[in-house]
Amino acid sequence: MFNVSAPSWFQSTPCIGEDQLFFSAHPSKRRMAVAICNNICQHKEECLKFALDNRQTLGVWGGKTGPDLIRLAEELASVD
Numbered sequence: 771m772f773n774v775s776a777p778s779w780f781q782s783t784p785c786i787g788e789d790q791l792f793f794s795a796h797p798s799k800r801r802m803a804v805a806i807c808n809n810i811c812q813h814k815e816e817c818l819k820f821a822l823d824n825r826q827t828l829g830v831w832g833g834k835t836g837p838d839l840i841r842l843a844e845e846l847a848s849v850d
């Protein structure tokens with residue numbers, strides 16, 4: 771999942787060990803992952819910031835899917 775060091779808060783998240791759900795190619799599984807982010811996880815904001823800061827665009831991070839992450843990264847880049 772990580773190609774950079776995992777942040778310490780990640781050790782207590784509901785997606786730990788759920789790569790097959792959070793990195794699934796199936797839209798229904800990605801929707802389930804997004805629901806977990808939005809409804810259970812207490813680190814959603816940190817997670818989204820981590821993904822954008824570290825250019826993570828595959829899978830689900832902070833309640834966003836890959837296309838959302840790419841769009842947000844592009845928006846942030848255009849502001850800089």
Ligand code: SF4
Nearest residue numbers: 783785807811817832
């Ligand atoms: S927001 Fe989603 S992907 Fe991020 S740590 Fe929480 S459950 Fe995992």
